[in-house]
Amino acid sequence: MSARVALIEDDPILREAVTRTISLAPDLEFVAAAETAAAGRALLDTPMEVLLIDLALPDGSGIDLIREASARFPNLKIIVVSIFGDASSVVNAIEAGAHGYLLKSADPGEAADAIRAVLTGGAPISPAVAGHILARIRGRASVSPAASTPLLSDKEVAILTELSKGFRYKEVARLHGISPNTVGDHVKSIYRKLAVNSRSEAVFEAVQAGIIQLKD
């Protein structure tokens, strides 16, 4: 069965290009497209496996939409679309629950490749994104050094460090004597931890602020 893909993107040319690429791919099925975050929210109920979201939507940040989609549909694969793949917004999206990101590029094949990679359990990560995650973790540790457990394991931090230097999965695997798949698993685990941590932090803050009332 082919994977159903929806797209939320405000640029008509890019929307057109991506839509065509997906429609041409035999293993992907294009189901819906939206131009705004509001329309995208309405589109969430459409049955699908993959959701592509542009972060810079005219009526608001795609981050909120990602958070909502990931909370409502845990099995939905969310992929962020960005021109430059600037690391801070990508990491924000990962924390909100995104599973990968896609650089807008002139090569339409890349979009299909990225979707397939995420569907098969791959987790793309650029050196800049890895560097950003490292910086955030260090920042958090310096804010509260006594924080009970470190967010990421030593192994995960070591792998992130290698990835931030520009090494590919294969090269990292060779350096650490593990298989490239294991590297991918670590990266997925990092993604999950970031999202979970971000959610629990949000809940914690909401409880602190009195937005959520916990029953005892």
Place this chain on the structure above:
Amino acid sequence: MIEKPPSPRLKTSFLAVFLIGLQIFFVAVLLAANVVAERAPGRLIDQAIANVKPTGAPGEEFAPGTLGAIRLPAPFCCAQTPVIVRTTLTAADAATPDLALLIPSAHDNALVYVDGELIGGAGAPSTETNTSRRPQLVRIPPRYAREGAVIDVSVQRAIGFAHLRPLSLGRYDALYPSYLALRLLRSDLPFINAVVAAFIAVFCVCAAPLLGARGLLLSLAGLAASWLLQHVWILVTDPPWSALTHTLLYLIGFLGAVLFLVWFFIEWTSAFEPPERAAQKPSDLLLHPWSASARQRLGIATAGLVALGAGLMLWRLNVGEEMIAIQDIDRVLGFLGLVAMAFCLLRLVTHILRGGMREPIEMASFLVVVLSAIADIVMVRFFSSYGVLLGVAAAFFPLALMVSLAGRARGVFEAATANAERLNALVAEREREIVANLEELQRRERATLLLEERARIMRDMHDGIGGQLLGLVLQAKANKLSGESLVQGLEESLADLRVIVDSLEQGDGSLATVLGAFRARIEPRVEAAGAQLIWEIGDVGETSGFGPDRALQLYRILQEACTNALKHGRPDRIAVTLARNDTGHIELSLSDNGHGFDPTHARGGRGLSNMRYRAERIGAQLRVASSGAGTRVSLQL
């Protein structure tokens, strides 16, 4: 909303009313005691005959002459031998059950005889120095209580005022309350006064340096000390010094009280209002506030006057007959006291006239004190009677003063609190201003940084992508642009834009991460040229601080080096290496295995000089080495 505390004025008023009530009660008790003491029931004996021991003996017929018939109160002057005062019982006396004799005031060594038999008395016999006076209530045994029985009271004679006052004969029970009242006034009250005076004297001396009104407190201390001396004098029955010294002490106490009271009232009527004129006329000394310096001189003068007075008294006592001298001094002091009290009264009245009843409690008590003193002096000097009013007035004088000082302290405290609040408000306002200024400063600083950053990015855009796009536009206008070269040109522009964006990514700010982000930019180009990229980023330790500017210069140097390598050398391998070199410096290099070029007169000379310029900007050393086996561009950071 915070509840406001009750107004301090209200609290002060409560305190004042309470203290006034206490004073009124106290005065009422003392006046009642005085009335009871003065109006002893029974038969008042103010006519008697007197004789001097040992000319006459108790019970025996007096030899004619010596003193004869007297009227009580009688001042016996001036020898200190005992005097016998005699009266006889009437039929009514004899019929009174439980007959007793009340002696309101006599030396402690007064002895009572009936028909020559000693029936009562107290104190050390015939002590010349025993000048204290206590009341006595002596029972007359029933077997002596018959009509015509002779009652003799033998008392020490003394200097000064009448020490034997009219006696009372009556029922013991009826006289007892008067005896108690007398004991309270003559014995207990002086004790209380002495304690209060000692307390005030110590307190004022200690508080004078702390509080503002130094002269006021010191004058009060002097007054209290004099007051203390007088009451200790009353309480001491058998002093270890001579009768003359004892008398002198009393007179000094009196003089001190008068002079210090004058000083005190001048302070009181001056300290809280400024003098009206800088230069003062003599009449101002009488009626107007004194300046602080004048009052300071007055304080020294007062102490000096007391000392001088004591000296004068001592001198007078040693000239001629002592007893006459004491009488003289007594008269002078009485006169001085009256003048001084009149002066105080005048100052008080003018003070009230100037400012109204500003301090009603104090003013009332002060007036009572001054008037009582005048009344007492007049009573003692001219009517040979007891003066008790001053004792009564003085008892609530300290209370009034306490209210006054508490009120003033409260005022000072409130003023200080208000001041502190004003200061706090001022400090808070300044703090807000400072914070606002600081924020403004920071905002400007941020704005400046942003401007610099913007200028830098503009420059970078201008250097790279701007020039490229402009070139494309010019070529396209001249119809010299093929579709293929347009795509290529646009892709290069996009790539350059991405490099700029990459340089803006801060990540963890380390050199390794800065390089990591760059790999994706050059690897496609290297591979498109049919070469392989070898990526060797070693661990070189902490290398933070690679901001956007340094990162971009680094990228541009590597781009240029890579372009040169691909253009001139035709290599099949390009390696990017980050490691520490032999000298321990961090070295970044891009090397290829192409056939090299001559760096000294290379065609890419402009590219090389550009690279050098950029290396200088980031504080790095650029080395280019080329041979037939390849080229190596290295940066020592």
